[in-house]
Amino acid sequence: MADAAALALRWEEIRWEPTSEQPLSRAQRARIQPTYAAAVPADIATMEFAIDSVVAAEADDARDAIARFDTELSAMFPSEFAPLSSVLLRTESASSSQIENITTGARALALAEIGAARYGSNASLVAANVDAMNRAVALADRVTPQAILDIHEALMRDEDYARPGRFRDEQVWIGPSPTPHGALFVPPHHDRVAAGIDDLCVFTERTDLPLLTHVAIAHAQFETIHPFNDGNGRTGRALMHALLKAGGATTRTTLPVSAGLLKDTDAYFDALTAYRLGDPGPIVAQFTHAAFAAVDNGRRLARDLETVYAAWSGRVSARRHASVWRVLPLLLSQPALTSATLQERAGISQPTADNALRQLVDARILQRSGDARRNVVYVATDVVEALDAFAARARRG
Known part of the structure; x- marks a missing residue:
C-alpha cells in the first residue's frame, strides 16, 4: 500500500519570469524570489491506496x-x-x-x-x-x-x-497573490x-x-x-x-x-x-x-416534484388524449419555455403549442414572464420554487 510519502506532492524550483509590469506594493516586491516552488503530483495510475x-x-x-x-x-x-x-x-x-x-x-x-x-x-x-x-x-x-x-x-x-x-x-x-510567491497553492x-x-x-x-x-x-x-x-x-x-x-x-x-x-x-x-x-x-x-x-x-426534491405534478394533473380538464398532457411532463425539466421551444421539444405544431400554453395558463400551471407581445416566455413557478428550495437546503447544510 502507498504511504503518505508516496502520494504527497513533491515540489520543484522554477525560475520566475514575470510576464507583465503590474504595479506591486513594497511588501509584494519583497516576497518575490528568482524562483518559485510548483507542485509535482505523484503518478497514481497503478498506485495502491491505504x-x-x-x-x-x-x-x-x-x-x-x-x-x-x-x-x-x-x-x-x-x-x-x-x-x-x-x-x-x-x-x-x-x-x-x-x-x-x-x-x-x-x-x-x-x-x-x-x-x-x-x-x-x-x-x-x-x-x-x-x-x-x-x-x-x-x-x-x-x-x-x-x-x-x-x-x-x-x-x-x-x-x-x-x-x-x-x-x-x-x-x-x-490565491490573491500577484505572483506564485506566497500563493495558497501553485499547481504543476x-x-x-x-x-x-x-x-x-x-x-x-x-x-x-x-x-x-x-x-x-x-x-x-x-x-x-x-x-x-x-x-x-x-x-x-x-x-x-x-x-x-x-x-x-x-x-x-x-x-x-x-x-x-x-x-x-x-x-x-x-x-x-x-x-x-x-x-x-x-x-x-x-x-x-x-x-x-x-x-x-x-x-x-423528487417528492416535491411528484406533489407538484399531482396538483397539476388535478387542474387540467382536457381529455386524456389532448396535447396538453404531452406537454405537462416537459415542464419538470424545462420550467421556462416559449411557443417555439415547446414546438421543438414536444414535436407539435404552432397552433397546438399555443393552445396547450393557453390551457396551462388557465389552469394556473404557467405564468407569463414579462410583458413582451412576441416570443412570450412562460414559467412554471411551482417547479422554480421546488428547485430554489433544493438549493437553499444545500446551502444551509
Missing part, C-alpha cells in the same frame, strides 16, 4: 445509497416522467457552479437555457454547466484527455481568458499537465478500487493537476459524474453530489489539502458525506 477501514465502509454504504436512490426514482415516477433526470442534472450543474460563487436562481437559469441572455451572465455560465454535465454523463464509458477538453470547452465557451477546450500553457496559482508547471492528465485517465479505467473511493481520488488528482486557466472545479465535478455512471451507481439520473459538497466548502477544500499532503482519507470521507446529503436532498 484507506481507513471505517472511512472505506462508510464510502461503500454511500455508494449503496446512491444506487438505491437511482432505483427509487424509477419506482416513484413512471416512464413519462423521464424529464426528472434532467431536473436533477440541472440542480447538480447549478450547485457545482455555486461552489465557485457563480450563483443563479432556478428561474434565471431556466430563462438562460431558452436563450433569454438578458437575464445575466451568471445564468448563462450555469446553463453552460448543464451542457458540460450532459457531456460528462455521455462519456461515461471512457474518460480521455479529449473528453476532458470537450467538457471544458462546453463549460467555458465564449470565455476567452479560460482558453476553452485547451490545456493551459502557462503557470497558474491559487504547465509542461507537466499533459503527462499528469494521461496518468489520471489511466487511473480512471481501474476497477480494483471501491467506486466512491475511486471517484474521490480521481477528483482530487484532477484538481491538483489544475490543467486549465479557469473552470477546473466545474470540469472536475462534471467528470466525477461520468465515473459514477461508469461504475454503475447511477443509471437513470445524475445524483446532485456537488449540492452535498455545498454543505461545507471549507471541509471540501481542507480535504483537497490533506490529499496533497498524502492522505486520501478526508477527500473520500467528504465525498461520502456529500453523497448521503445529496441523496437525502434529491429525495425531497
